[in-house]
Amino acid sequence: MGIFPGFGAWINLNKQQAPKAESKKSKNVKSKPGSEINTNAESEETKRQLKLWRAEEKKFPWQRDYPPKVKVSKTSIGETHLEMAFSIGLPPETVFDIVTSHDNQTYSYFKQMxxxxxxxxxxxxxxxxxxxxEKVVVVKKSAPWKFLWWDGKMPIELIFNENRKDLLTLFRIPREDVMNMERLLGQLxxxxxxxxxDKYCTAREPKSAEEYRKCSGGKGLLGSKLKLDMVYIPMQPLDMPPFSWYIRRxxxxxxxxxxxxxxxRGAVLRSI
Known part of the structure; x- marks a missing residue:
């Protein structure tokens, strides 16, 4: 688990412990608008920041989110390693709520694919x-695909370990052969x-949200930087060209x- 040191402990814990709370059956979910994303667990400071963001958005719409920077490489054992780094103009706890709202349909599909x-x-x-x-959730979705003259929908099943304390989400396929993958795991x-x-805290760079609030007098905007790491290897023979090229793309x-x-979704929440 070299790329993701937290995975070993998570998988071992799953093997050793029975779930503390398990639903008897899966629930069918409906799409929620951005205004209904659950923010009940957020701290008072995050709620204050959210008000600050919305007030700022009305005066000067936020345009400083940088698009995902993508890097694709191969690991020493032949896995594809996908890395992405990007930002969202909202406080980290709010972004965590967006990331872990699995029942939301995508906003951007009208301009994508x-x-x-x-x-x-x-x-x-x-x-x-x-x-x-912390929560452990299994999510089932489907993704449309098209290859030459054929098209269809590929079932997707992932297990998520959502750690609010560390603002970290781990994910993996539940077993081999799901999504035609021998192995797929990652973290956000x-x-x-x-x-x-730079504007308010000239003495030194703040090390925490509390330090930032104090040195900025409560005026500084707190945003989020996100880093996605994912490794995967398709099942044979899909791990060989030209199939592997198509899957990677x-x-x-x-x-x-x-x-x-x-x-x-962040832009939608800022504009409410």
């Missing part, structure tokens, strides 16, 4: 609920972005579209 949705939501199921700080890390630190394009969709 010739009006085909990036993903269709099928169901979600809580496998373990450790309260405010959210870190604070002290946007106005589609996976990269679709994943980038999903990350851009998170930015669009």
């Amino acid at each position: 010739k009006r085909r949705k990036i993903l269709d939501v099928k169901s979600s199921k809580v496998l373990r609920d450790n309260g405010r700080d 890390q959210i870190k604070p972005w002290y946007i106005d630190s 589609v996976t990269t394009k679709s994943t980038k579209s999903l990350m851009e969709d998170l930015q669009i």
Whole structure:
């Protein structure tokens, strides 16, 4: 688990412990607008920041989110390693709520993939609920595909470990052969972005949201920097060219579209 050190502990924990709270069956989910994304677990400081963002958005619409920077490479054991880094103009806890709202349809499909949705939501199921700080959820969706004259929908099933305390989401396929993958796992890390630190915090760079609030007098906007890491290897013979080229291209394009969709959801929340 060299790229993702947190995965070993998570997988071992899943093997050793039975779920603390498990739903009896999956629930069919409906799309929610951005205004209904759950923010009940957010701290008072995050709620204050959200008000600050919305007030600022009315005066000067935010245009400083940088698009996902993409890097694709091969690991020493032949896996494809996909990395993406981008920003969202909202506080980290709010962005975490956006990331973990699995029942939301994509906002951006109208401009992506010739009006085909990036993903269709099928169901979600809580496998373990450790309260405010951590949940383990299995999510089922489907993704449209097209290759030469053929097209269809590929079922997607992923297990998510959502850690609010560390603002970290781990994900993996539940077993081999799901989504035609022998192996797929990844993580999405959210870190604070002290946007106005150069303006208000001239003495030193703040190390926490509390330091930032104090040195900016509560005026500084707190944003989010996100880093996605994902490794995967398709099942044979799909791991060989030309199939592997197509899978890499589609996976990269679709994943980038999903990350851009998170930015669009952020814009929706800022404008409410």
